[in-house]
Amino acid sequence: MKFDTLVLLATACLKLADCHRLHLNEYNENELIYDSMDSNDRVPTNLKEIWGDYWPFQGINTFAHLEHHECLIDNEKTFDVALIGVPFDTATSYRPGARFGPRSIRAASQRQTSLRGYNQRANFNPYTSWAQVVDCGDIPVTPMDNSLAFTQMTKGFEELLSNRKSTNNSKVPPRFVALGGDHSVLLPHLRALHKIYGKLNIIHFDAHLDTWAPDKYPSYWHTNQSEVNHGSMLWKAHHEGLTSHHNIHLGLRSKLSSIADYEDDDSQHFERIEADDIWIKGPQYVVDKILNTIPKDTPTYISVDVDVLDPGFTSGTGTQEPGGWLPRELLYILRQIEDLSIVGGDVVEVAPAYDIAEITATNGAQVAYELITSMVKKGPLDPSLVIGTEEQVELVSIKSKSEATKPSNLDKLEKELQDKIKELDKLKDQLNSELQQLKNMQSVFKLQ
Numbered sequence: 089m090k091f092d093t094l095v096l097l098a099t100a101c102l103k104l105a106d107c108h109r110l111h112l113n114e115y116n117e118n119e120l121i122y123d124s125m126d127s128n129d130r131v132p133t134n135l136k137e138i139w140g141d142y143w144p145f146q147g148i149n150t151f152a153h154l155e156h157h158e159c160l161i162d163n164e165k166t167f168d169v170a171l172i173g174v175p176f177d178t179a180t181s182y183r184p185g186a187r188f189g190p191r192s193i194r195a196a197s198q199r200q201t202s203l204r205g206y207n208q209r210a211n212f213n214p215y216t217s218w219a220q221v222v223d224c225g226d227i228p229v230t231p232m233d234n235s236l237a238f239t240q241m242t243k244g245f246e247e248l249l250s251n252r253k254s255t256n257n258s259k260v261p262p263r264f265v266a267l268g269g270d271h272s273v274l275l276p277h278l279r280a281l282h283k284i285y286g287k288l289n290i291i292h293f294d295a296h297l298d299t300w301a302p303d304k305y306p307s308y309w310h311t312n313q314s315e316v317n318h319g320s321m322l323w324k325a326h327h328e329g330l331t332s333h334h335n336i337h338l339g340l341r342s343k344l345s346s347i348a349d350y351e352d353d354d355s356q357h358f359e360r361i362e363a364d365d366i367w368i369k370g371p372q373y374v375v376d377k378i379l380n381t382i383p384k385d386t387p388t389y390i391s392v393d394v395d396v397l398d399p400g401f402t403s404g405t406g407t408q409e410p411g412g413w414l415p416r417e418l419l420y421i422l423r424q425i426e427d428l429s430i431v432g433g434d435v436v437e438v439a440p441a442y443d444i445a446e447i448t449a450t451n452g453a454q455v456a457y458e459l460i461t462s463m464v465k466k467g468p469l470d471p472s473l474v475i476g477t478e479e480q481v482e483l484v485s486i487k488s489k490s491e492a493t494k495p496s497n498l499d500k501l502e503k504e505l506q507d508k509i510k511e512l513d514k515l516k517d518q519l520n521s522e523l524q525q526l527k528n529m530q531s532v533f534k535l536q
């Protein structure tokens with residue numbers, strides 16, 4: 089390169105730098121803000137307006153960037169629909185890790201904002217309608233003692249449902265979409281809802297029955313607490329009298345102990361939709377079956393175990409079962425049943441340690457969004473659904489009194505069976521301890 093070309097280039101570079109410096113020298117913060125505002129024809133009134141707009145990947149993670157209320161601590165604030173995390177997973181029978189579900193679902197929900205919250209499947213934006221929708225944070229649950237954990241969860245849900253008020257009608261409590269946690273977190277939620285609404289219809293999306301009696305998990309060792317796990321909580325709910333006679337499972341395909349599992353399930357008043365029904369019999373069959381099973385104007389709970397979806401869409405869960413639903417099928421069905429009286433719901437079993445590229449958590453966040461959409465779109469709950477604790481106690485006692493004087497044949501049979509099971513359990517314990525004694529004696533003889 090010639091010398092004069094080099095000089096020319098150097099001069100040009102210096103001029104450019106000069107220009108740039110000149111531009112920086114002219115930079116004025118106020119001008120920058122007001123210039124751009126002038127061009128948009130508006131003047132900022134506060135700092136929030138200037139600094140409050142996040143891109144979806146920015147800011148602290150609450151669900152869908154919703155306002156965070158510390159709902160368990162603050163009993164003054166009112167709200168209508170809320171997310172509540174339940175980070176508990178020590179009732180899991182296989183892969184643990186769902187205690188990290190709430191935070192992973194929150195992280196995966198970040199592309200939901202009130203500005204982009206319009207649900208085109210529902211023609212509705214749940215975040216800009218009548219309802220105050222908030223993120224209540226988590227129930228602090230111990231990972232060290234399941235008995236204590238269930239007390240904490242039960243008290244937590246009772247506090248939220250019995251002592252918090254909705255904005256619309258002080259007699260109707262807010263509604264919650266719980267983020268699990270393993271599936272057993274449904275039980276404390278149902279206990280608290282039962283105190284408000286009485287018996288609940290359960291719509292249960294899951295690969296598994298979850299109505300298994302505790303003895304379907306055979307073990308010599310047993311406590312009351314060991315009865316409750318993430319495959320037996322619906323059995324427990326039935327035996328605590330929390331569920332109605334109108335319940336349905338959807339997406340079933342798990343291996344069974346035997347067909348007797350279905351007979352047990354029948355006795356707990358569940359209809360069953362198998363995973364294959366959705367493509368063999370079609371989505372309309374599934375929708376009709378739900379709407380024919382669940383009475384529209386009675387309190388209904390929707391529980392979604394993400395393992396209802398095929399493992400291709402839910403690697404991040406504890407008990408995968410091949411051959412599950414597509415996310416589009418689940419979302420479609422959820423939209424078709426939006427007109428039911430949904431008093432609560434959950435998304436459970438998201439275990440992010442096994443998740444690939446946030447796929448499971450993103451599906452979980454979408455399900456929570458669909459549940460919120462349905463709750464808000466339907467409008468405030470009919471106050472007549474609320475039975476209330478006192479009347480509820482009276483109703484239950486009247487009912488149990490009449491049942492005590494005139495027990496049906498079925499009730500008698502059930503009682504007899506339960507007594508027989510208890511008797512056999514005792515015998516089993518006795519035989520086991522005798523067997524142990526014999527073994528001990530045998531080993532002593534061997535030693536001699």
Ligand SMILES: [Mn+2]
Nearest residue numbers: 271294298393
């Ligand atoms: Mn489950």
